[in-house]
Amino acid sequence: xxxxxxxIVITGIGAISSLGATARATFEGLVAGRSGIRDVxxxxxxxxxxxxxxxxxxxxxxxxxxxxxxxxxxxxxxxMALLATREALADSGLASDQDxxxxxxxxxxxxxxxxxxxxxxEAIVGASGKIVAGRLDEISSTWGDRMxxxxxxxxxxxxxxxxxxxxxxxxxxxxxxxxxxxxxxLLRSGIVDVAVVGGAEAPIAPFGLSLFERxxxxxxxxxxxxxxxxxxxxxxxxxxxxxxxxxxxxxxxxHARRRGARIYAELAGYGATADAFHVTRPSADGRGMSNAIKxxxxxxxxxxxxxxxxxxxxxxxxxxxxxxxxxxxxTFGDHARKLWISSNKSMFGHLxxxxxxxxxxxxxxxxxxxxVPPTLNLDNPDPECDLDYVPHEARKKPVRVAIKNxxxxxxxxxxxxxxxx
Amino acid sequence: xxxxANKSKAQRRVVITGMGVISPLGNDPRQCFExxxxxxxxxxxxPEDSSAVxxxxxxxxxxxxxxxxxxxxxxxxxxxxxLQMGLATARSARADANFAAAGYAPDRVGCLFGSSxxxxxxxxxxxxxxxxxxxxxxxxxxxxxxLNNMAAGMIAIDAGVNGPCYAVSAGWxxxxxxxxxxFEMVRSGTADAMLTGGSESILEAPLATAVLSRSGLFIDALxxxxxxxxxxxxxxxxxxxxxxxxxxxxxxxxxxxxxESFDSAVARGATLYAEVLGYASMFAPTANHVRGxxxxxxxxxxxxxxxxxxxxxREVQYINAYGSASPLTDAxxxxxxxxxxxxxASELWxxxxxxxxxxxxxxxxxxxxxxxxLALQRGLLPPTANLKTRDPACDLDYTSGAARxxxxxxxxxxxxxxxxxxxxxxxxxxx
Numbered sequence: 001x002x003x004x005x006x007x008i009v010i011t012g013i014g015a016i017s018s019l020g021a022t023a024r025a026t027f028e029g030l031v032a033g034r035s036g037i038r039d040v041x042x043x044x045x046x047x048x049x050x051x052x053x054x055x056x057x058x059x060x061x062x063x064x065x066x067x068x069x070x071x072x073x074x075x076x077x078x079x080m081a082l083l084a085t086r087e088a089l090a091d092s093g094l095a096s097d098q099d100x101x102x103x104x105x106x107x108x109x110x111x112x113x114x115x116x117x118x119x120x121x122e123a124i125v126g127a128s129g130k131i132v133a134g135r136l137d138e139i140s141s142t143w144g145d146r147m148x149x150x151x152x153x154x155x156x157x158x159x160x161x162x163x164x165x166x167x168x169x170x171x172x173x174x175x176x177x178x179x180x181x182x183x184x185x186l187l188r189s190g191i192v193d194v195a196v197v198g199g200a201e202a203p204i205a206p207f208g209l210s211l212f213e214r215x216x217x218x219x220x221x222x223x224x225x226x227x228x229x230x231x232x233x234x235x236x237x238x239x240x241x242x243x244x245x246x247x248x249x250x251x252x253x254x255h256a257r258r259r260g261a262r263i264y265a266e267l268a269g270y271g272a273t274a275d276a277f278h279v280t281r282p283s284a285d286g287r288g289m290s291n292a293i294k295x296x297x298x299x300x301x302x303x304x305x306x307x308x309x310x311x312x313x314x315x316x317x318x319x320x321x322x323x324x325x326x327x328x329x330x331t332f333g334d335h336a337r338k339l340w341i342s343s344n345k346s347m348f349g350h351l352x353x354x355x356x357x358x359x360x361x362x363x364x365x366x367x368x369x370x371x372v373p374p375t376l377n378l379d380n381p382d383p384e385c386d387l388d389y390v391p392h393e394a395r396k397k398p399v400r401v402a403i404k405n406x407x408x409x410x411x412x413x414x415x416x417x418x419x420x421x
Numbered sequence: 422x423x424x425x426a427n428k429s430k431a432q433r434r435v436v437i438t439g440m441g442v443i444s445p446l447g448n449d450p451r452q453c454f455e456x457x458x459x460x461x462x463x464x465x466x467x468p469e470d471s472s473a474v475x476x477x478x479x480x481x482x483x484x485x486x487x488x489x490x491x492x493x494x495x496x497x498x499x500x501x502x503x504l505q506m507g508l509a510t511a512r513s514a515r516a517d518a519n520f521a522a523a524g525y526a527p528d529r530v531g532c533l534f535g536s537s538x539x540x541x542x543x544x545x546x547x548x549x550x551x552x553x554x555x556x557x558x559x560x561x562x563x564x565x566x567x568l569n570n571m572a573a574g575m576i577a578i579d580a581g582v583n584g585p586c587y588a589v590s591a592g593w594x595x596x597x598x599x600x601x602x603x604f605e606m607v608r609s610g611t612a613d614a615m616l617t618g619g620s621e622s623i624l625e626a627p628l629a630t631a632v633l634s635r636s637g638l639f640i641d642a643l644x645x646x647x648x649x650x651x652x653x654x655x656x657x658x659x660x661x662x663x664x665x666x667x668x669x670x671x672x673x674x675x676x677x678x679x680x681e682s683f684d685s686a687v688a689r690g691a692t693l694y695a696e697v698l699g700y701a702s703m704f705a706p707t708a709n710h711v712r713g714x715x716x717x718x719x720x721x722x723x724x725x726x727x728x729x730x731x732x733x734x735r736e737v738q739y740i741n742a743y744g745s746a747s748p749l750t751d752a753x754x755x756x757x758x759x760x761x762x763x764x765x766a767s768e769l770w771x772x773x774x775x776x777x778x779x780x781x782x783x784x785x786x787x788x789x790x791x792x793x794x795l796a797l798q799r800g801l802l803p804p805t806a807n808l809k810t811r812d813p814a815c816d817l818d819y820t821s822g823a824a825r826x827x828x829x830x831x832x833x834x835x836x837x838x839x840x841x842x843x844x845x846x847x848x849x850x851x852x
Contacts, residue, residue, distance in 0.1 A: 046557075047554070047555040047556030047559075048556045108703060108725070112704070116590075117568075118568075124544055125544055125547060125548050125551070128626075128628045132548045132549050132551075136631060139628070139631050139635065140635070141637065143628075143635065144632035144633065144636040147538060147628075148538060148592055150590055150592055150840060154840075154841070155706075157704050157706035158706040162704070163703050163704055163705060164702075164704065165702040166591070166703075166704035166706070166842070167589050167591035167595075167598050168589070169587055169589060170568065170588040170589070171570045171573070171588065174587075175570070178585075185602075189605060191605070206556055207559065210559040211564045212564070214560065214561040215564055272587070273584060274532065274574065274584065275583070276577045276578045276580070276581055276582060276583050277578065278578070279574060279578070288583060291528055295528075409564075409574075410568075410570055411578070412573065412587050
């Protein structure tokens with residue numbers, strides 16, 4: 001079915017993570033096998049056990065143009081989204097109105113779609129706390145706009161000079177994959193010419209961490225922080241929270257060529273499915289996950305045997321990694337053993353709604369460089385996880401086709417297929 | 422500009438075959454429509470001194486909804502009201518469409534769900550818990566019980582469907598965005614059927630009522646007094662397009678629809694409410710800051726929707742307006758309609774159902790689409806309740822007074838959320 005459609009390509013990338021303030025720095029950190037996970041830089045309040053996260057020490061807070069975002073501010077996740085968007089737009093040569101006009105892109109044909117899991121949750125619970133404490137007067141008239149998850153997209157759309165479709169897509173840990181997929185759909189059906197897509201999240205604060213600790217999702221590893229995220233390892237016990245943002249610029253191949261853009265890779269396919277099984281656990285057989293991968297391959301018109309690399313969801317939770325391994329075996333059969341598979345979360349943690357965005361940026365870099373980042377801390381493979389997860393050290397080989405998997409809490413799955421051009 | 426050639430791709434026709442609503446005027450779509458058509462309004466006093474709700478003087482609440490009957494007694498406190506309402510309306514919509522008998526492959530049916538702010542009342546309880554017992558007050562049910570996407574996930578579990586599933590958040594246009602995106606999925610063949618719509622129920626969250634009352638978009642006691650509104654008649658407070666309008670009446674509610682391809686719906690003998698011909702969404706990123714400047718985006722949104730539907734502006738007979746009763750937005754919407762339709766604008770029938778049910782926030786787009794579909798099916802155009810004297814800046818025919826019996830072939834549904842999120846849908850009578 002792919003031949004009827006225009007090819008969709010990625011022409012710009014941007015990222016900020018605990019490994020670096022740019023897409024390049026983040027990928028270099030991954031390839032070097034560096035961990036961004038450390039003890040949190042604040043005193044851990046009573047009532048929580050978790051003490052680690054893959055946090056960003058400091059970042060240059062972006063100027064917000066004409067926007068008055070003083071009380072309260074736009075939130076860490078919005079600022080990170082904006083930084084990654086600026087990087088991606090500049091990378092694709094579409095940073096200014098003049099650039100976009102020269103490329104023939106009109107504002108209403110540019111979409112801005114952002115994956116967000118929690119958004120400004122920390123600020124919202126803080127504001128609720130003010131009300132509980134009777135400090136209603138501290139809630140200013142601008143609060144309504146600050147609470148909604150689409151706050152960040154407002155900044156993005158202004159930055160991209162865009163008035164096309166703009167919203168937040170929410171599927172918990174898979175949000176950014178669905179956001180990228182929505183952009184893919186909008187381009188394929190000819191509704192827009194450019195899609196600025198990705199995700200942002202900044203949940204490393206007491207409330208955000210507690211939310212996930214309560215449901216038993218976080219790593220209980222005792223030992224050095226850098227070793228706590230252990231996807232596919234026998235001693236994995238949950239994920240480590242990360243933060244950051246990733247953004248990508250999507251456009252059609254023909255238009256990208258016409259304007260002489262650098263083309264990183266083709267976004268060849270997208271598949272989304274629901275487990276319809278359990279609110280917090282994946283179906284153990286990995287059926288919903290497998291169907292997402294199959295659907296994405298079908299849309300791309302690519303045989304499973306052509307896939308070289310899988311950038312795994314690989315959270316490091318007991319359930320996910322076993323179910324994902326089952327899903328890969330179901331999808332690829334014998335070819336599953338030939339796949340190189342790795343989890344970026346072993347190094348920059350789980351960025352929730354932004355995870356798939358930064359991981360797709362990394363996968364784009366893998367296609368461009370032929371370098372597959374490793375899965376860190378995979379010391380003792382779980383017998384249930386018996387595929388090649390590229391443990392410890394990066395490897396090189398030409399990667400022509402890669403899969404990015406993303407599976408949200410609530411059984412909301414999305415897979416993307418990327419291919420070299 | 423670059424991709425107009427893509428229009429030629431094979432596209433499937435899409436129809437609405439089922440609906441479920443929960444609203445301030447009841448939970449049966451047809452009865453709800455009849456009430457709106459009769460000009461009834463649901464606004465109620467919302468006393469400022471209530472311990473649960475502060476800031477809003479008037480609101481349109483859902484009088485009759487038992488969350489326990491939907492999620493089970495055990496789970497009432499473990500799930501947010503918006504989620505319970507979403508689940509309930511999805512069930513009603515499936516039953517209405519006789520969906521179980523349709524025989525769709527589960528992986529060809531998805532769920533897209535729209536909500537702006539999700540389960541804020543659970544966040545408030547958490548804040549109380551935090552104040553009382555620190556982080557130990559964070560409930561393990563908060564995450565699964567309050568996030569927007571959990572509504573989509575639970576609806577999929579309940580319905581046993583395995584297609585695309587997630588939540589869309591776009592301010593007051595959230596459910597319109599979800600619905601429009603679901604339409605695109607069925608039209609392009611990504612899915613054979615979709616459960617879509619949304620819900621919003623935040624009036625029990627003090628933070629929500631505080632920010633709504635301070636946003637300047639919703640009417641409060643001061644606004645009512647400023648135009649000598651009778652404080653004992655809160656049901657007259659929502660006055661779209663009226664010269665004395667002073668803001669929207671905040672409401673809660675939910676609406677879910679079943680969308681299917683026309684061919685398979687007809688083949689299985691489904692009841693067709695309306696056909697969805699086209700859709701477009703746009704965003705005015707400076708809406709919060711330079712409010713007067715986003716009329717061009719509304720114009721562009723309507724034009725793109727007409728193009729998506731391949732409909733000439735002169736074919737449109739009825740517009741179910743956004744009509745929030747915000748002084749600025751109603752005037753801008755009027756101006757935008759005139760720009761899109763030119764001389765034909767004065768021949769259009771418009772109405773805003775927000776005069777009757779208030780502003781269901783993120784759920785409004787899907788709810789009003791359901792009501793517009795019923796208007797087409799019934800051949801009855803509901804009036805704009807409480808519209809007595811048109812604002813000079815709002816000089817179109819908004820159907821004041823009684824409903825009109827008109828057989829309308831093509832209608833437009835607009836959602837122009839004040840966050841700048843715009844969505845326009847084109848509907849055709851299914852006959």
